[in-house]
Amino acid sequence: MTATQAAASIGPIVKEFITGTLRARAEGKNKLAYTFIHCHHEEIFRAMDVVPVWTENFAGICGAKRDAERFLQRAESLGLSRSLCTYALCGIGFDQWREERGEMPPNSPWGGQARPDFMISSGQILCDPRSKWYQASQQFMPDVPIYNIDLPYPLFQRDRDHRDVWGYYHKYIVKQFRSLVAFIEEQTGKKMDYDRLKELVDLSDRTWNLIDETYNLRKSKPCPMGTGDAMNTMVPVCFMMATEKTYDFFVNLKKELEEKIARGEGEVQDEKYRLMWGGGLPAWFALNDFNYFNSKGASFPVETTYRTTEPLHGMDIPETKDPIEHLAWRWLGYWTFWYDKAKKRPGSEPDVERLINWIEEYKIDGVVMHEAFSCRTWHVGLIWQLHQLAKIYKPIPVYRIGTEGKKERVYRELPSLILESDIIDITSYSEVDTRNKIDAFIETLESIRANKAT
Amino acid sequence: MNDNQNNIFTTVERYYNDYGLRARELKNEGRKAVGYICSMVPLEIISASGCIPFRVRGSIHEPITMGDTLLETIVCPYYRSCFDLSMKQKYDFLSGLVIPHGCDSMVRSFSVWSYSLPYSYFHFINTPSVCVESSFEFFYAELNTFRKSLEKFTGKEITDDDLAQTIRIYNENRDKVRALYEFRKADPPLLSGTELIMVLTVGSSLPIGEANALFDQVLAEVSRRENSPLRKGPRIFIDGACLDNIELIKVVEELGGNVVADTICNGTRDYFPRTDVGGNPIDALARRYLEKINCPKTYRENKTGSFEGDAADRFGDIGAYAKEFKVNGAILYIYKYCDPFGFEVPARKAYYKSIHVPLLYLEDVYSAGTMGQLKTRIQAFLEMIG
Numbered sequence: 001m002t003a004t005q006a007a008a009s010i011g012p013i014v015k016e017f018i019t020g021t022l023r024a025r026a027e028g029k030n031k032l033a034y035t036f037i038h039c040h041h042e043e044i045f046r047a048m049d050v051v052p053v054w055t056e057n058f059a060g061i062c063g064a065k066r067d068a069e070r071f072l073q074r075a076e077s078l079g080l081s082r083s084l085c086t087y088a089l090c091g092i093g094f095d096q097w098r099e100e101r102g103e104m105p106p107n108s109p110w111g112g113q114a115r116p117d118f119m120i121s122s123g124q125i126l127c128d129p130r131s132k133w134y135q136a137s138q139q140f141m142p143d144v145p146i147y148n149i150d151l152p153y154p155l156f157q158r159d160r161d162h163r164d165v166w167g168y169y170h171k172y173i174v175k176q177f178r179s180l181v182a183f184i185e186e187q188t189g190k191k192m193d194y195d196r197l198k199e200l201v202d203l204s205d206r207t208w209n210l211i212d213e214t215y216n217l218r219k220s221k222p223c224p225m226g227t228g229d230a231m232n233t234m235v236p237v238c239f240m241m242a243t244e245k246t247y248d249f250f251v252n253l254k255k256e257l258e259e260k261i262a263r264g265e266g267e268v269q270d271e272k273y274r275l276m277w278g279g280g281l282p283a284w285f286a287l288n289d290f291n292y293f294n295s296k297g298a299s300f301p302v303e304t305t306y307r308t309t310e311p312l313h314g315m316d317i318p319e320t321k322d323p324i325e326h327l328a329w330r331w332l333g334y335w336t337f338w339y340d341k342a343k344k345r346p347g348s349e350p351d352v353e354r355l356i357n358w359i360e361e362y363k364i365d366g367v368v369m370h371e372a373f374s375c376r377t378w379h380v381g382l383i384w385q386l387h388q389l390a391k392i393y394k395p396i397p398v399y400r401i402g403t404e405g406k407k408e409r410v411y412r413e414l415p416s417l418i419l420e421s422d423i424i425d426i427t428s429y430s431e432v433d434t435r436n437k438i439d440a441f442i443e444t445l446e447s448i449r450a451n452k453a454t
Numbered sequence: 455m456n457d458n459q460n461n462i463f464t465t466v467e468r469y470y471n472d473y474g475l476r477a478r479e480l481k482n483e484g485r486k487a488v489g490y491i492c493s494m495v496p497l498e499i500i501s502a503s504g505c506i507p508f509r510v511r512g513s514i515h516e517p518i519t520m521g522d523t524l525l526e527t528i529v530c531p532y533y534r535s536c537f538d539l540s541m542k543q544k545y546d547f548l549s550g551l552v553i554p555h556g557c558d559s560m561v562r563s564f565s566v567w568s569y570s571l572p573y574s575y576f577h578f579i580n581t582p583s584v585c586v587e588s589s590f591e592f593f594y595a596e597l598n599t600f601r602k603s604l605e606k607f608t609g610k611e612i613t614d615d616d617l618a619q620t621i622r623i624y625n626e627n628r629d630k631v632r633a634l635y636e637f638r639k640a641d642p643p644l645l646s647g648t649e650l651i652m653v654l655t656v657g658s659s660l661p662i663g664e665a666n667a668l669f670d671q672v673l674a675e676v677s678r679r680e681n682s683p684l685r686k687g688p689r690i691f692i693d694g695a696c697l698d699n700i701e702l703i704k705v706v707e708e709l710g711g712n713v714v715a716d717t718i719c720n721g722t723r724d725y726f727p728r729t730d731v732g733g734n735p736i737d738a739l740a741r742r743y744l745e746k747i748n749c750p751k752t753y754r755e756n757k758t759g760s761f762e763g764d765a766a767d768r769f770g771d772i773g774a775y776a777k778e779f780k781v782n783g784a785i786l787y788i789y790k791y792c793d794p795f796g797f798e799v800p801a802r803k804a805y806y807k808s809i810h811v812p813l814l815y816l817e818d819v820y821s822a823g824t825m826g827q828l829k830t831r832i833q834a835f836l837e838m839i840g
Contacts (some may be wrong), residue, residue: 079799083528083790088797121753123583127557130584131753132797139801142761148584149751151590152555155564155578165599172582172592179588242486349565373528376793380562385522389568 026200063424228290340377550575647713
């Protein structure tokens with residue numbers, strides 16, 4: 001159940017672009033490329049009419065349909081440990097099966113994942129599986145070439161200014177993008193149309209800003225849209241960027257949220273608690289846990305997961321007319337977005353800083369995180385982030401200068417909950433345990449509120 | 455290290471069991487030791503700064519406790535153990551720590567280390583993921599950033615001459631290690647795998663000059679040997695990441711196997727590639743650490759269009775060592791939650807099959823508690839290959 005009509009419309013959209021890849025494969029007019037989300041250069045694919053096959057998306061669908069297990073088991077039978085990224089295991093298991101049969105595995109979810117013409121890997125500096133996955137799949141389809149694009153960014157170091165080094169980072173990323181263009185030109189036999197690329201980059205930039213404006217509306221009380229919905233509206237953000245369809249999607253979502261706010265309509269009817277999804281990919285097979293939270297009066301106005309864009313106006317990046325150069329600056333601007341703010345606060349760090357900012361801006365009562373056992377990329381460091389937060393949000397009264405310049409006593413206690421399972425491996429999930437944990441967390445929130453009242 | 459009168463292995467054992475003993479002594483003498491993790495950190499630059507590079511290791515005998523309060527249990531168990539020991543002040547003599555982009559666990563936990571440990575210097579080296587001309591240019595710049603950060607930390611300029619000097623000394627060190635490996639070619643080998651790993655582990659805790667002196671003494675000692683410390687048995691190759699505790703190799707050798715070669719990070723992967731001399735030293739280091747260290751973390755393009763060709767490019771060193779050291783069987787030893795190695799298991803298995811080397815694949819959690827189970831499987835494997 002979703003709170004917004006926009007989120008409810010996502011299912012058919014996803015189905016369409018999965019079946020669309022199968023149609024494209026059958027028609028043979030455009031080249032298909034396996035690729036990953038959150039790489040921020042979709043514009044290059046679209047400008048060259050390459051059809052992206054989002055392999056993480058297909059694995060997520062297998063998980064959501066509770067049909068990933070047979071592909072995971074197949075990957076295990078090849079020698080891949082279940083402790084590795086289960087998206088990748090699902091994808092490799094599927095690929096091996098499809099290649100072995102010469103056709104889709106029986107009853108493949110939504111018709112299956114189309115065979116690619118080439119694969120675009122990107123480990124960036126945050127995800128080893130993205131660098132290794134297609135290499136492992138290539139064992140079963142050695143005729144499909146890989147381009148592995150390296151997209152580093154300066155890691156945060158308290159005593160350094162990232163601008164001291166980002167000149168050579170930018171130069172490298174630009175070269176990597178230009179090599180990617182050359183690779184795709186070779187694969188497709190088409191030359192890049194740079195005017196079209198520039199238009200698409202401009203469109204994405206506008207969409208990034210619009211996403212920020214739209215999601216900022218969720219600061220309203222009651223919150224008009226929660227994380228359960230955002231796990232649907234991530235689809236246009238992650239899989240359909242650089243399209244008019246996505247821009248229009250957010251125009252409509254923004255309008256819908258404004259109307260809901262005007263009517264005083266929240267994600268939950270009687271909003272008692274405002275929670276933040278503070279980290280971790282969701283368990284795709286258990287998204288109705290968000291509805292369970294809602295049933296307890298808890299809303300999720302904000303999440304760090306899949307907020308994979310930041311407003312361009314907040315980035316301190318140089319102007320350039322070259323779309324490739326701009327993509328590289330935008331990449332660096334995105335990853336260093338919170339660096340300056342984090343340096344100003346003792347004990348803070350970019351991920352922690354983002355949590356603190358959103359806790360304050362969205363008036364958050366508690367933080368929920370999800371530790372998916374198979375993914376180090378998004379889950380290592382979450383415990384430590386909570387640990388840092390606990391240094392700031394202590395269960396003791398603190399004094400601050402409030403409205404009209406008067407000193408006021410406030411409690412900044414912020415409880416947290418860590419859920420544990422996986423992104424698509426349903427064997428790791430216990431609904432009873434999860435719901436018990438949620439119940440206990442809600443009781444904690446109630447108790448804190450009662451204590452504050454007294 | 456003044457122990458010429460005694461068997462040098464007694465000294466090695468002492469330094470192995472009290473890991474960091476010498477670094478602590480040197481710290482008390484006013485020297486700075488800089489810890490590092492992974493083979494991707496150019497030690498030549500640390501030594502050229504006047505600091506002592508010190509390889510942080512874990513312990514399979516120490517339960518991970520304090521580390522788990524800050525770092526998820528889905529992190530590679532070897533790396534968690536390193537963090538746990540650091541949190542327990544095992545390495546409190548260090549002045550700083552350098553972590554490279556070796557894997558997700560290293561990248562994602564860099565803040566956890568740098569905010570939780572009291573060292574005055576931290577540095578992250580962003581090693582590229584690919585091996586192309588632009589990545590060498592980038593890595594060159596990144597290593598110069600590392601150089602500058604160490605200059606700032608120590609207050610000492612690192613000149614090209616300093617680097618040329620340390621490159622020469624480290625190449626000597628690697629030559630000595632290669633000479634140690636030569637003793638393993640005898641059947642049975644004159645130097646056991648257990649002894650070698652102990653020596654190399656100790657070497658990575660010493661200033662490079664002292665490590666070289668130690669290796670010279672070991673070479674002299676082993677060259678005097680007339681008999682092998684091992685009974686003749688199946689000649690075993692160890693493939694995997696960092697193996698800084700001797701127990702696994704000891705188990706193989708106690709069961710009658712002879713561990714004769716490896717591709718582990720504290721073995722041939724790190725010690726066999728030399729740095730080119732005569733040119734720009736930073737450029738030479740960039741090429742050694744990115745191109746010559748054959749780590750699964752670094753993506754190398756399949757230029758052959760076939761899996762067999764790609765496997766030969768990626769794993770050809772295994773085949774070469776298997777031939778050179780007359781290997782009868784191999785153990786692929788992978789830590790649970792290790793993405794770079796874990797995703798290569800099917801390809802490595804296929805490669806071993808193609809070169810007709812029987813393979814035992816073990817997934818482990820870096821704990822002495824699992825040695826019993828491993829022993830049973832290793833015993834069966836040794837019996838099978840006879």
